[in-house]
Amino acid sequence: MRLVFDRRQFLSALAAGTALAASPRVLARGRLRQGLTPHLFDADIEATCRMAKRLGIDGLDFVSHPADWPTLKRHGLTMTVLRVDYGGGISTLARAPAGPPGWNAIGTPDQHGQFEAALRERIDAAAREGIPNIIVTCGARGSLSYEEGKRNAIGFLQRVRAQAEARGVTLVMENINSGHAGGPPAPPGSMFDHLPWGLDVVTQVNSSRVKLLLDLYHAQLMDGNITNFLRNNIQWIGHIHTGGVPGRHEIDETQELNYRHIARTIVELGYSGFISHEWTPSAGQDKLIALRNSIAILDV
Template identity: 35%
Template structure:
């Protein structure tokens, strides 16, 4: 999420080295689907393609939804209730609901926020249930000197009534893992294990899951494939972006997305993978098309 959704502006694109080191020049460009087919055994996948709206905010939503539909994308992430009907016109879903009150820095780790958040989230959950939106995003909030154990305890107390309410409505509350090193200083849920511990504290409910942001967790902890594999039961959503710079997921950056996506497929994942890179190409839709191609393993 960017500033409209209280997400900080991403860093400017850096001058990056080749991401193909170690592959003996086999992949000269990720844009060639044929090269990917020759290099990797093709497999079928059950995950669904999505894209985060904020990265393409300069394109009117009607136009953007139309272009996404042409690319075979099934949904758009991080839409507010008033935007849901627009994307439905193009056969798309909202894969992650949000609203103006969902603020990264002010979340469930502060008991002073609980009453207001619970009231607002009940309203959002009701709207989501009425419109077939299965996921709504939530945040831990910033530490502000709070230790991890207290933060987990506070989040559990504030979230559990909502998680139970969401279960009645067949809606999932999803907490995003964000890095506190670059983009979101002081954010509390900044490691996978913190989110796992919170889920366990609440009894690992089916209606509370983690949004594993591949970019953020590479910046924060690395070991992406092993972590996804080990904690697959806690994750129901993924975001993508290149590292460093948070731009395209091509050969200009250090993460090798075909391998990551194959690891996700191997877990049996059938949720949404949402592109959340900040495009640098003049043709932003072309950049989105390439990202979908790269992930289509």
């Protein structure tokens, strides 16, 4: 998902430092470590890092190009989740090519083992660079059944778990909804669209370095019951994405999920990972204010 800010507005606000000067509430970080996707800013990596620091953000997801990693470190930001892009790394403001069949779709056959080989290389790179997580997704069902996809995903993760464990890098598997209206397009038959399916995968693999990337927007569309799932399964969650429902907009009181309550629950459960903002401001909203307010909601 790519979110486009007005570049002139962004740069002028960054230079002036007034419209974006974070309130004490934002700068006095709560106990949740917050991240965001760089697509929230229509800017280069240097300006994006400066903006994130002004907002009190702790890290950025999906900065996939190794050339950008030193910039994050210089600004004191964590590269929170690495995406294994086809071709080895792309611009932070673009989407990677889809890649061959099975690329980052571990519920489907991995053609010639290309994605597994790339993931193994990235596990080593993440360990060297202090990157805590690498995302994996499960692809679309197509002609496969849920059970076939589950066997594929478990087999894939069993093959790579030892390397992830040895290198101290966590593989986080993301849930994606199956084509609900009201938000960005999703696969019509996502393999991992229901939380119990993914939970069964990670519990069968049973590794401290294989967990869920819990996308709360997708989870609410497909399953709901968010707080109970958190309470019962927090030990299997390695990263969290936010997004308002419906529409995947800012996480304020206009949305059906109560993110203040969710944030308090996550803190009470002792979660120590990142929770990252991945949503599009609704029409008519001041994008920067919407982001700052959403950050404040998670500061508990």
